[in-house]
Amino acid sequence: MAGLSFKARLALVMALLLGLMALLGLVALLQLRGVSQALESVYANRLVPVQQLRKISHAMLAEVPASANGLVEGRLAPTQAGLQIKSAQSQVEQLWAAYKSTLLVEEELHLIARAEPQLRYANEALRQFERLVGAGDTAALRAFAALNLRLALEPLGQTLSELIDLQLTVARREADASQAGFERARWNLLALMTGSGGLAAALAVWVWSQHRREQQSAAAAEQRVQQFYIALSQCNQLIVRDPASDQQLYQDLCRICVDTGHAALAAVIVSGGEEAYRACLHGQAELLTGVPERWLLDSPYGQTSITSQVIRSGSHLISNEAGLDPRMAHWHDSVVARGGRAIAAFPLRRGGITVGALLLFAAEPGFFDAALVRLLDEMAGDVSFALDNLDREQARREALLAARQERDLFQRLFNAYSVTAALTTLADTTILEVNEVLCRRYGYSRAQMLGRRMSELTDVGLEPADRQRYYELLKRDGRVENLEVRVRGRDGQRLHALLSGELIDYQGQTCVLSTSVDITELRQAQQAAARAGDNQRPMSDPLPSDA
Template identity: 30%
Template sequence: MTNCVGTDRSTSAHRSNPTGCAPRRKPKASSRPLSAEKSLSLNGPTATSAATTSPCEVRLLALELGGKRLIRGSIIDISRRKAAEARIRQLTRTYALLSEVNKAIVRESDTATLLQSICRIAVEQGGFRLAWVALASGDGSVRPAARSAVDSDTLGLIPRFIGESGPACPIIREALETSTYAIAPDLLNDPRAASWREAATTTGCRAMAAFPIIVNGRVRGTFNLYAESAAAFSDDERALLDELARDISFGLEVGERERARQRAETALRNSEERFREIAETIDDVFWVTDIRRTRFLYISPAFEKIWGRPLQDAHASTAVYLDAIHPDDLQKVRDAAAPDGDPAAYEVQYRIRRPDGAIRWILEKGYPTRDRSGAFSRVIGVARDITDFRELAEQLRHSQKLEALGHLAGGIAHDFNNILTALILQKKVARSAPNLPEEVRESLDEMRHAIDQATTLTRQLLLFSRRQTPQPRPLDLNESIRQLTRMLGRLIGEDIDLRLDLHPAPLPLRADPGMIDQVLVNLAVNARDAMPDGGTLHIKTDAIELSAPEAARTPGLSPGPYARLRIRDTGCGIEPELLEHIFDPFFTTKQPGEGTGLGLATVHSIVAQHHGHITVSSRPERGTTFTILLPLDKDPASGEPPATSAPEKTGMPSGSETVLLVEDDPKVRRLTERILRRYGYTVLSAENGRQALELWAAERDRIDLLLTDIVMPAGLSGTDLAQRIREDRPDLPVLFISGYDATHAGRNRQLDPGEHFLAKPFLPENLLQSVRRCLGRSAPGR
C-alpha cells in the first residue's frame, strides 16, 4: 500500500478512509453484495500522503475462514497505464494530423490554400488551440501566411508574435536561426514568453512549438503550434511534428519545382535546340511541322520505336506518319489537327498499325505557335504511346466492375443464407417426425439435395464477392496438384488425357489450400466442358522472377519471385470478342441450366485475394491457356501448417440452460428457438438488439448464453450488442451466427475469449454442438 498511496500500513490503519481512495469521486462497481469467495474490482483516484491524487484499482475478495467472513483487499497504482493511454490517444491524433496534411499536400496545388488547409487540420484534427505559418522575408521580417484557431480570441494572439523588423517571439526566432524546432513546454514559467504570457495563457495556451520550414536548403519560415497541455510535445510527438514540418517543406518545394517546370516548357518553345536535346532523351515522339503540316521540321528518334518505320522516311514526307493511322481514326485526326478557322491547340487519341501488324494507341497533342509578327508559323506536338496505359485502365475498370458486383453478390449470398438456414432447419424438423410416409421422406431427401446445391452456389457467391476470407497456410503448389490428380481424373473423364509437367523443385506458397483446390477444379471443369469429344488437359508449373518494369504493367503485382501455373486444353477455344468478358460474373457460353457463370469469376477473385494475377489466351479450335502467377513464400520455413483439431462427433447434445436468442429473420428465429427448446433449453427471443437489451435488463441472472446474428437492423449490430452485455457480465459466453464468414460479418473484428462463431446455413446438430461447446461439454445435472 505504501507504493500506491504514499502511506505505510500503521498510518492507514488509523485513518477513517484506510483504502486511501479520494472521497471526491465514488468508483464504479456492481451493486451486488460480495458473497463467499467472490471478488470485486473498483477504479478511482487515490489520495497520497503528498496531498495529491493518483488513479488506482482496488480489488476486494470475500473469504470464509473458520466460520468468519473476511475481506482481503489490494490497491494497484494504475497511473502509468492511464498516462500511457493518454499518450496513445495524443499520438493517434498526431498520426491522423500527419495523414490529413499529406493528403492536403497531394490535393492542393496552390500554396496559400495548402498552408491554410494545414493550419485548419492542425486545429480540427490535431487538437491544437492555435496553428499558424510565419514566412520570412529577405529583410528579416516575418508575416503570417496562414492561420487557424479554436476561437477569435486565440487567433488574435498572432500580432503579439510579430515585430517590425523580425519575430517578436524568441521561440520562433530560435527556430529560424537554428534551422531546428524550438519547444516551450511550460509557458507559465518560460522567460521567453514573458511579453505575451498572460494573453496566451488566458486563451488556454500552455505550451508552444515552432518547426522550421526549409525549402531548397533555406529556412523560409516556421510552422507554429500552441497546445493546452505540455504533454502535446512529448519526444515521440516532437518527432512526428518535425516530420510533418518536413512534409510541408517538401510540398512547398514540389510546388516551386512545378512552377519552374512550367517556365521551362515555355522557354522550350522558343529554343529549337534545347527542344531537340530534351526530345531525344525521352520515349515520346516530339515533332515540329510547318503550319500546313506538309513537312516535318523536326521529329524525334522515338518515332522509329513507336511507329516501327525509319526516321528518314518521316523526314521525307508526313504521309508516312499519317498512313500508319488506322483508317477508322484518320478523319478524326484530320479534324482535330486542321479545324475550320485559325489553328488551335488540340488533343486526340487514335490507333496506328505498325509494319508488323501490331496495333498501338497514341495520344497526340499539338500546339500552333506564332512568329514575331504574330502570324501562325509552326505546329509543335508530342505523340505518346498509351497502349499500356489503356490496358491498365481497362483492367482497373474491370476490377471496379467486379468490386461493385461483388458487393451485390455478397449481399445476396448473405440474405440467401438466411433463407437456406430456415429451409434446412424446417426440413430437419419435418424429417424427424415419426411415421412419415415413404414418399414424403423421399421428397424431403430431394429437397435436401436442392438445398445442398443452393448452399454451394452461395459459397461461390461469397468467394466471388470476397466475403469469405482466405485462411492462408504454408503449402507446396506442386504437392497440392499431385494430391488433387486422382479427383481431377475422375472429374474430367477417361476420354481426356491429364498430363502434369511440374517444376522439379517445390513451389512454396502461403495460401488457402481449399481455395487453391477450388481454382484447379474450376479450371479443370471449364477445360472438360470445352472438350466434349475428348482431348488433353496439360497442367504445368514453374518459377519466375518478375522484374520491376514487368510488375508495373500488371496492377496488384510487386517485383519478386512467383510460381507460374499454366492450365492448357485442346478444346474449342474462345472467340476473341468473348475473351474480355470471360471473368465477368454470371457470364457463360453454356446452355441455360448448365452453368452459373461464377466458375471463372470465382477463380479470378481467389487469385486476386492471394495477391496474384490471371490471364487467358485462346484461339477458336486451337484450345485455351490460363496462366496464373502466385507470389512465392520467401520464408517458407517461418510458418508451420496449423494444427487441426479432431472432428466433432456427430450427435444432438441437449442442455437445460437459458439462451438469449437474437435474430431479425422471423423464420430463422422461430425454427432455431424450436430446436433449442426441443433439446431442453429455455429460450428468450428478440428480433433486434434493442429488444434483447430489454430482456437482458429483466432476466440477466437467468441467461447463460447470448446467441445473436451479427448483421441486424435498429442501429445495433450483434457485435455491439455482445459488447454492451459483456460490459455488464464479462464471463457471459457468446455465439455469433451470420450469412457472412466471421471476419467480414464482424467487420474485421477478431473474436474475443468466450466468443464463438457459426456460419449460416447450419444443421440442427451444428447448432446444438456449438451451443454445447460455448456452455461446456456437460449439461447441468447430467
Template identity: 25%
Template structure:
C-alpha cells in the first residue's frame, strides 16, 4: 500500500516536472525569438531583410514550424499578401486565401489580428471552429497551433506576424506577452526603416533635382543671374558669355553695373523692395566691354544658400525688337497706303483755298479794288492755310518714319486727338459721323506716342472701311446712317479707349483670329493682315491690352493702358509763332537753300527787315562764300546737292564753335531730334513751311548783344 501511494506521488511529481519543463521550453523559445529578433532589428538595413530575418529567427533558432509576415491590402476583398516567410510549410501559404474582412476568410488568426489590432491565438487547429477554412491544409503540413500578432499602431494596420507550432497549446499568456514585444519591436523597426528609406529617397531626389537644375541652368542658352540685395552671387556659363565676362568675373559685381543708366533708378527701387510675384520687364543692358543690348528679364524670388535672393532669366531680344519694329513700320506704311486717297483730299483743300485767295487778290489788285486792310486779310488767310498744310504733312511725316524714340511719359489723349486730326477729314466725304467723348484733362501713360497714334489710326481706318463696305452692299433706298465713336474713360488705375462703329460687326468665327498676323477679311490688295496684329503687340509692350468687345451692332475695340501716376509730362517745345519783328538789328545773314525761289523770297523778307543777305544754293558754295565774307547768322537747309547742310554746319563750327545757325528742313518730324553736335543754344531748328515771324525773332535773339 505504501509503495502504491509513493508511486502515485512520484507520478504526480513527474507530471508537474514535465509541465514545468514544457512551460519553460515554451517561454525559452519565446525569449530566444525576442532576443534574436532584437539583434536582427539592430542589424537591419532595409525592410524586406528585417522581415525575412524575423521569420528565420522564429523557425531556425526558436524552433517554430512556420512563420510569415502578411501585409494588409486595401483592395476589394481586403486580402493579406505574404511578404516574408520561413519554415517547412512554405507551400501552405500558396494553397490558402487570407483576408482581413469581416467574413469567414477573415475570421482566422491573421485576419482577426489585423482587423482588431489584438493578438489572436488558435490553441488547437483541430478543434477551433474559426480555423475550419484552413484545417485540412494545416493538417497536411503538421500545423496544430498558431499565434497572430498585429503590426502597426492604432488605426494604422500594416499587417500581421503569424507563427505556427507543431504542437497544440504552444502559446500561453506568458509566451503571448513576450511575442507581443517582438511585434512591437518589429513595428518600430518597420517604421524606422521606412523613415530612413523615405529620407534617403528624399536626399536622392533632392540630389537628382539639384543635378537637373544645375544642368538646366548651365546648358540653357539664356543668361541666368542670381543676386542678393543687388550683388551677383551666381552666374551661369551663358551669362559669362553674353556679358563678355570670362571666368567668374560677374560674381560680386553690383547688378546695376550691367544696366544702362536710364534703367538703374527703376531697378534700384526694385532691389530695395522686391516684388512678391514673378515679374517680366524689358531693359537695356551693358556688357563688361561696354556694348549694349535689349533684354527681356524674368525675375522671381528664391532662397540661395539660406538667404533671400532674386533669380533673373535674361533673354537678348535685340533681333526680336528689330523684327517687331519692321512689322510696325510695314503696318504703318500699309495704313498710309490705304489712306492715300483721303490724304490727297486733305492736302488739296488748303491748297485750293490758297490758290483761290491768291488769284482773287491779284484780280482785285489789278482792278484797284484791293485796300491794304483787305490785302492783309487775304495774305493772312493764305498763311493760315499754309500752316494747315504744314500740320497735315508733319503728322504724316511723324507717323510714317521709323520710330526709334525712347519710351517716355506722354499724354495718351493728345496722341488720340492727333490721330483723329489726320483721319477726321476722310470720313466727311463718305457721310460718316465721328463722335468723340474724351476727358478734358491729360492722362499720362508710358510708351511711344507715335505708336499709340498708329494703333488708333489703324482702328479708325478699319472702321472706315467696314462702313464703306456696308454702304456698298445696302440697297439704294435704304437710309444710310453711319458713325464712328471714340471715347475714353478712367477705370481704376487704367485708361480705357474704345473705338466702335455702326458697321456690320465681326462674326464670331472671325473674332478669335483678328489679332493673328496676316489674317484679313479684306479683298486681295486691300489689306496686309498686319494692322491689328502689330497693334496688339504695341499695346502689350506698353503693359496694356487690346481686345474685341461684344457690344453694339458693329465692331468695338478697347485699348486698356496702365496710367503712370508717378510720371511727369515732358514739356513740349515752343510751337511756331507768327511774330512780327519790331526791332531791326544790322547784320549779315546767309541763306543756303537749293530751291532758288524759296531762298530769294526769304532773302527779300530779311532785306526788308534791314539785314544784308547772301543767298547760296549748295553747302560747298556757302562755305566758300562764308570764308570770303563771313556772315553773322547762317540759315541753311539740310538736304542739298553739292554739300549738305550737316557737313556745312560741321565746317562752320570748326571755324567758329559759337556760330549762330538756323536749320530749316522738311525732313524732321515734330518729335525728332538732331545729332548731338547740333544741340545747343546757338542752333535753332524750324520746319518747312517757315513761319517768318518766328525766324525773325530767332535772328534777333542771336544778334542781340550780351547784357553787361
C-alpha cells in the first residue's frame, strides 16, 4: 500500500472486504449459482458499462472543454492543453472499445449505431481545434471553443446519457428477476456480512496503525529536510565568507553535513588524475575502518567504489538500503556491517569537470528521500560554484601579481635611463611617468609633474612648433627617431635635443613613450667651429643644422 493516501487505503480495504463477501456468498449460495451469474452479469454488463460511459461522458464533456477553455483563457500552455486533450481522447477510445465488448442488448445496439458517428464527428472537431492551436489564431480558437466544439460534443453527450439510462433500466429488470433468489440467501448473507464487518474493523485498525507509522516516518523525513536546509544555509554562508582554500571548504562542508544535517558520516573524495583520495571526513570515522584512503580509479576497488562511479558518470548515486544493494557488495562486510544503512554520493565539479564527490552515510534506511536528494544536489552545486570562485580568485591574484611585477620592472627600467624619459597619453598629453633625468632638466619634482598635461607646463618643454611637429609624426608613423627639437628649461635656457618617441598601449589607453638626448654642447661646438672656419665636422654622421 505504499504511496497510497489514507483514504485510498481505507477504500482499498473496503473493496477487499466486498470481494471477500462476494466470495463467501458464492461459497454459501452454491445452490443459487444461476442467481449469482445473473448478478455478475448485472455488474459486468450493466454497472461496469455505466462507469465506462460516465468516464467517456466526463472526458468528452468536462475534461476536453476544460482543457480547451484553459488554453483559450491562457491558464494552460498549448503543449499542456494538447496533451490533456490527447489523453482524454485516448481514454475515451479505450473505454469505448471495452464497453462494446460487454453483453449488449438490442436497444444498446441502436444507440451505439447513433453514437459512433457522433464520436467521430467530435474527434474531427478536436483535430480542427488542434490545427487552430498550431496556427496560433486566438480569436478563432475562442470562437471555436465557444460554439463549434460545444455543438460537436452535445449530441454525443445526449446519446451517452441515453446509454447510461438504458444500462440502469436493464440492470433493474435483471435485478428484479434475481430478487427472489436473493431473498432466500438473505439471512446467510447477513451472517456473512456480520463476520465481514468484524474483519473490516480489524483491517481498519491495522490500516490506521500503518498510517500512524508512516506519519511518523514522514515527520522524520521532513525534519531531515529541515535540518539539511539549515546545512544548506550554513554552506552558503561559508561560500559567501570566501574560504581560504578548497581543503578548508571540504572540511567545513563535511562538518556542516554531520553537525547540522544529522548525517552519520560525511567525506569528500577528490580525483587527482588516475587516482582518487579521501580529502577529509567528519563524523563516525569507524564506518570507514579498513576502507582505503587512496586508490586507482581503474583498480578493482576503483571500479566498484560508489565515489569512483560518481566521478566517472558525473551523476549522483543513492542507495537507501545498502545491505540489500548489490552495488554496495564491496561494503557489506565493512561499512554496512558497522551501521551504514543508507549511502549517497554527489558529484563536485570544477570548471565544469567532475573532480570529486561528497559522500554521505546514514544509519537509517531510506534516509535519502527525493526531497533530500534535490537539496543535496543543490548543495553540491553550490560547492562546485565555490570551487570555481576559488580558481577565479587564484587566477586574479596571479594576474595582479604579474601586473605588479611588470609595472615594477617597467619603472626600474624607466628610471634607469641615462636620458630624459616621459610617458604621456596621446589624447591629451597627460603625464603618467617621468624619470629623474627629466625632472632635473625641467626643475620640477616627479610629484609636481605627474597628472598634469605637458601643455600646462608653459615655462618648460618643447617649443610649440616642435611639439606640434612631433605629435603629427607620431600620429602618422606611430614612432619618431632622433627628431632635433628645441627645449626650454625652467631657468629659461634654450637647449637642443634629439627626441625619439613611440606609441604604446599602457593600462588600456594609447600612450607616448618619449626619450631625448641633450646635444646642446655638441651644437655649440659645431657652431663655434663653423665660425672659426673649420669646415671639418667633428662627427662622421653630422647632425642636421638648426633651422
